Amino acid sequence: MSTNHPLHNHTFETSFGKILAFKENGVIKAKSIRYAQSERFKKPIPLESAENFISDKTPVCPQKISPLLERLIGKTDIEKFQPEESTQFLTITRPENLVEENLPVIVWIHGGSYEIGCGDLPTSDPSVWVKEQNIIVVSVSYRLGLFGFLGGNDERPANLGLFDIIEALKWIKKYINDFGGNPENITLFGQSSGGDAIAHLLISEGVDNLFKRVIIQSAPLGFRLKREKMYTELFSQTDFLKDDTDVLKMVDSYQNFLPSSFKYGLKAAMPFCLKYGHEPLPQENETLKKWKDNASKIDVLIGFNEDETSFYVKTAQEGLYTYLHNSVLNRIVKITTKSIYGKPAEIFAENYASGGGNIHLYKIKLTLKKHFIGASHCFDLPLIFANKDAWKDAKLLKDVPWEYIFENGKKLRAVWAEFARNGKILQADERPDILEIRKI
Template sequence: MRHAELNDHDTSNDHDVPRFTTPAGEIIGWRDRGVIRASGIRYARTQRFCPPVDEPSSTTPILATEWSPCSPQNIIPELNAALGISAQAFSSCEGELHLSVTLPENPSATPRPVMVWIHGGSYVFGAGDLSVFDVRPLALEQDVIVVAVTYRLGLLGFLGGYANRPANLGLLDMISALRWVNTNIAAMGGDPANVTLFGQSAGGDAAAHLMIAEGTEGLFQRAIIQSAPLGISRGRAKMNAKMSQKAAEVKDDAPLEELLRVQTQVAESARGFGLKAAMPFGTQYGHYPLPIEAEADAAWRRAAAKIDLFMGYTAEESALFLVMSPGLTRLRNTPLVGEALCKAMVAVTTRQVYIRDAHKFARRHTQAGGHAYLYRLDWCKGRYPFGAAHTIDLPLLLGEPSSWQHADLVKGVDEATLLEHGQRMRALWADFARTGQLPATGHIEPQVLEWWKVS
């Protein structure tokens, strides 16, 4: 992980060091090129396979000057290459959960809108403070406060309901983080009554399910759901049951290395369940804090009037997985027919997993009295080999152009284009976060993004 660049002197005696007196305790942050960071704040503690315990108020200053560690996970080399992340970035910690707060350095006369970032990664990968997920440009350009949350993953966070191990622990982690935001963000200049969740991929799926989770009412008012694989979020009980049989073999106190090795075997046991097996770990209906699957639609309808919604997808979502799969890459290189077959496959799976259910979700939301907007991201569409693939929104929202210099995803895109299009997209996201309203239709040209209000 990255480290804060602090002076060598004792920060406790430095009057220029930012300090926040919050219900959590006195938080000591650091300055970073126009923003204030309060990074690596512990918001909860955990015991393995147990719900999180909210961090109590601290009687001593909280030194928030280190990046949040990752949750334990297996490295995915293909995804690291696509996003330009080194294996050394994944310094992990078990037993503690962290978040980081970034806000503009200049004072504000009124409380700022708050945006809470939930990273994606199929519920098995990622962390809130990876350099490619840096929220500094968003906070600085748009005068908002951004909170990046790290939560438990994989076998530790998103499989349960067996051997007295609860399900949805990673979701409970996020709720604990939202409670921390609700309690403490006003003391850092934020508006706890104007909180927007935004998450991509599994992070978008999590944001959708937090809308109907027990204990979240009043903790956020808006949700931006990016490329959520809602088409494979239902009908997972049989797959989860088979995965649980394998997961039960690992003991509660097994070494972490063994647990992560078994996690790979658990994921492999999901094969045979079609597209759902592409994201074997995930939220589980009928386990706290989620309703049973048959009542989920009704729960989303009840939540609609309380939460403004902006959701969408990229034009060629599943192209990412085509590039990451050696077998599909070989198919793509088949003379005469390979490229056409792969394009057809991308179109079909993008619709089945992402587009169809995003439209259903947004229509249900408006029919139940909520405000909803849909978007389609076309940026890089048709560009070999990724095109407008899953995760192509991330370089436009997060990180600096330099953060993405090693990413295969945007190789060949010049920094000026990335910066210009990114600034316009960050402005759109923040405009929605401020009021929950956008023009009824609009677009970012040339061929970047189009959005429309759902009626």
């Protein structure tokens, strides 16, 4: 159990043990529940009973702050976080007053290029959504970067972060009923690399019956193929760090070996990733067939934002792009969004549908006129996680009124929650104007 909030005023009596929680703004939160434990470069071992995380801070996998992400979303208050190499924690948010038992459960898998972030951030606080839609949201943290997504031999296995997520799903399946959730109605929901991880859970070993539906937002599926050479190079170059006792030094050191985008193209923007041909994943050339074969088991909602790459293209290198006309920038955004997100999502959806899967493909757009950034990567997050204070400094939302975000978001939250309840999409008149969606 967690003691990382001074105002614990609720206790869940569960078969896992006593879990301390607190009531706040109409929801109950049980924060930083440890679901497993791991040694470095070892698979996670599930916990049999609740264990204290003695800290008033949120545990995060050791990582380096991304200046680009801070401009996109807002400053990170590092004083509120504590580096923890064994990062197997989850937070449960449910309505304070349970009108009914067996609520739909949505499991949030955060993004961050498999390198940064954690499940429990203010920018992904699900309180508003939980209260509005009478659902339970479980936010999962897992190992990242060197610790979770760079491996290739027995000494440093691949896909350890994915094994963490699978262990979290087993915990949720086993215990969520004690919190009022329905273990037979679990939907995975992830954005960016979190969406990529979920897409690959559909073809992973050892996940049967752990979830019923998935929502895959802005997954960079265009980066998933032909990564072996880049991955192997980073793996071998960082081998000297594997026994270092200073985790922050490890994180600082690997930066020197990150692949050059000139050498490996756009995929170098995400150096850490899942590794095919290593458990629990199939070989790369088997993936499409596996998705097709498994399609009848799981409902899928997959999509992207209309201008995914625009924040990076239009603001990341402002000095360089000052000289480029906006029409040129828009063309670059259109081409890169299509190649990294749009076309791969369409291929995925059509392949999945051909296997008999229930799959919907969507696009989120910004309907404000003459907006420079548009619906860039992460634009979907404030729509779902309507925490106004957390998003107030986000450059991503510059010149976008919060009322626009909240009202469109309220309808989007309803669409996503309805899908989580029963795999169906709300009627057109109940959807927000920013959403285009179709069954494939």
